[in-house]
Amino acid sequence: MSVDTIKFALHLADNNLIMSQRLSEWTGHGPALEQDIALTNIALDMLGQSRNFFQYAAQLINEGRLLKEFAPGTNYPLDEDDLAYHRLEHQINSHLLVELPNGDWAQTILKIYFFSQYQQLMYEQLLQGNDAHLAAVAEKSLKEVKYHVKWSRDWVLRLGDGTEESHERMMKALNVLWPFTGELFEETTWNTQVFQHQIVREKWLQLVSSTLDEATLALPVLPTFQTGGLRGVHTEHLGYILAEMQYLQRVYPGNDW
Amino acid sequence: MHTTCYTPADIWRLLEQVSDPEVPVLSVVDLGIIRHVEVSDRQGGQHAQVTITPTYSGCPAMDMISANIRMELLMQGVHSVEIVNQLSPAWTTDWMTEAGKEKLKEYGIAPPVANLSACGSSDVNEESGIQCPLCGSLHTHVVSHFGSTACKALHQCDDCKEPFDYFKCH
Numbered sequence: 418m419s420v421d422t423i424k425f426a427l428h429l430a431d432n433n434l435i436m437s438q439r440l441s442e443w444t445g446h447g448p449a450l451e452q453d454i455a456l457t458n459i460a461l462d463m464l465g466q467s468r469n470f471f472q473y474a475a476q477l478i479n480e481g482r483l484l485k486e487f488a489p490g491t492n493y494p495l496d497e498d499d500l501a502y503h504r505l506e507h508q509i510n511s512h513l514l515v516e517l518p519n520g521d522w523a524q525t526i527l528k529i530y531f532f533s534q535y536q537q538l539m540y541e542q543l544l545q546g547n548d549a550h551l552a553a554v555a556e557k558s559l560k561e562v563k564y565h566v567k568w569s570r571d572w573v574l575r576l577g578d579g580t581e582e583s584h585e586r587m588m589k590a591l592n593v594l595w596p597f598t599g600e601l602f603e604e605t606t607w608n609t610q611v612f613q614h615q616i617v618r619e620k621w622l623q624l625v626s627s628t629l630d631e632a633t634l635a636l637p638v639l640p641t642f643q644t645g646g647l648r649g650v651h652t653e654h655l656g657y658i659l660a661e662m663q664y665l666q667r668v669y670p671g672n673d674w
Numbered sequence: 675m676h677t678t679c680y681t682p683a684d685i686w687r688l689l690e691q692v693s694d695p696e697v698p699v700l701s702v703v704d705l706g707i708i709r710h711v712e713v714s715d716r717q718g719g720q721h722a723q724v725t726i727t728p729t730y731s732g733c734p735a736m737d738m739i740s741a742n743i744r745m746e747l748l749m750q751g752v753h754s755v756e757i758v759n760q761l762s763p764a765w766t767t768d769w770m771t772e773a774g775k776e777k778l779k780e781y782g783i784a785p786p787v788a789n790l791s792a793c794g795s796s797d798v799n800e801e802s803g804i805q806c807p808l809c810g811s812l813h814t815h816v817v818s819h820f821g822s823t824a825c826k827a828l829h830q831c832d833d834c835k836e837p838f839d840y841f842k843c844h
Contacts, residue, residue: 461824
């Protein structure tokens with residue numbers, strides 16, 4: 418067991434949790450009942466994946482007696498809820514992309530497409546990795562992610578190559594989100610052993626370029642990308658998400674219903 | 675308190691009484707989520723260890739299913755029950771029993787079709803060829819890949835026009 422594995426498991430859990438929390442804001446607000454249900458199903462899958470990674474991280478933290486390092490202020494035995502509800506902004510290592518506001522429908526589906534396509538490629542690499550537990554969660558998650566990719570990709574094509582307005586909105590969404598996609602492939606001290614970022618990046622770019630091309634959307638060219646999430650430096654949006662998500666557990670710690 | 679002496683096969687039979695809370699016509703055995711059963715003798719009576727695997731990562735029914743399995747076995751006289759969650763190999767609809775697929779169809783849900791499906795392939799391509807469970811027509815189309823629960827998609831029949839749930843191949 419290594420501290421890097423815990424950090425990486427927490428990062429995967431955080432990404433899924435924050436993405437899920439954001440998407441669930443759409444509950445009851447989708448443009449059509451079927452799409453509302455699709456979004457909540459995707460959010461639920463991500464929450465489930467998040468739980469699997471948190472449970473693994475909690476197990477490793479308990480075994481290694483590393484509570485002070487990862488979740489100060491909590492007690493042994495640590496569980497998935499402690500990790501979701503009692504860590505602060507700077508302790509959360511999700512990518513900036515997932516905390517961005519949903520925006521309109523175009524921005525929401527493009528965000529899901531970028532993220533799911535990344536998740537699919539990353540999970541495929543975890544399957545080959547040397548951590549059997551991470552591989553097992555990846556194997557389970559992959560089956561779900563394929564549906565997310567398909568659904569969001571279909572929407573990108575439909576809106577990008579749709580009406581004048583839908584095309585315009587997709588272009589706007591692309592310009593908002595693109596600067597946050599580079600961080601998905603950022604290497605740091607604790608994630609390099611687990612998967613090869615360059616390979617995932619190349620495949621991702623190839624797949625995404627082909628989708629955007631088919632959707633008649635021009636790929637933006639940017640010299641640099643926004644980063645910070647892996648160091649716990651976030652946009653102003655994450656604090657608000659946590660304030661809402663963690664409120665009850667902070668006011669009534671350990672409360673159950 | 676009566677003493678029991680169940681074999682693993684007996685436990686499997688008892689588990690057939692535990693239904694999926696979201697699709698109550700299916701038992702947990704039909705669903706294919708029971709991976710392994712072991713029984714051992716402990717002080718006080720028999721101990722059963724049941725290994726289950728989740729259908730979907732976020733399936734909210736899993737906690738209830740675990741509780742129901744425990745309850746059923748305890749009620750049948752097993753002294754203690756341990757539920758082990760196993761993620762790999764990941765659950766697939768190929769593990770659903772033929773009897774289970776028949777029950778689904780009678781219940782009005784189209785059972786997973788493995789041969790045209792996503793199972794095993796990298797693509798998700800279940801657009802057509804799903805048989806309407808109501809009139810039997812193959813002229814159907816997908817309305818949404820996501821349905822009323824994580825394991826189902828929404829389809830519609832082009833002949834009888836009825837919308838229906840399809841248990842996704844997974």
